[in-house]
Amino acid sequence: MTGGSAGAAAGAPWAEFGRRLRSLRRAAGLTQLQLGLRVGYHHSAVSKLEAGLREPPVGLVRRLDAVLETDGELAAILAEPREVPRRTGRFPADP
Structure with a gap:
């Protein structure tokens, strides 16, 4: 993997x-x-x-937790609330 793609994923919701x-x-x-x-x-x-790059399906997350014996750790990450940017439809004020 290149440094560029790793950097791009750093801000992704599922990173x-x-x-x-x-x-x-x-x-x-x-x-x-x-x-x-x-x-x-x-x-x-x-x-x-x-x-x-992808939102994991809930069923897959459960299987991953089971196979990796994480005691639900991956499912817990998905359950955490995420901040979603809100669009106001307004332009920023002039400086």
Whole structure:
């Protein structure tokens, strides 16, 4: 992965989930392919989740928690409230 794509994912809504998933997968000694096979997803889907590019489906998160034996840690990350930028429709004031 290049530094540019890692930086782009840093601000993505699912970036924290992806970082934690990668850490847990590596700690379990699994490749993306091995984890994907265990949860029934293609390794490219695991890669996209780790990069913070996709919202993980709830069922997949439960399977990931079970396979990685996290006691619901990944599901808890998704349950945390996230700040969503609000558009007001107004232009910023002139300086």
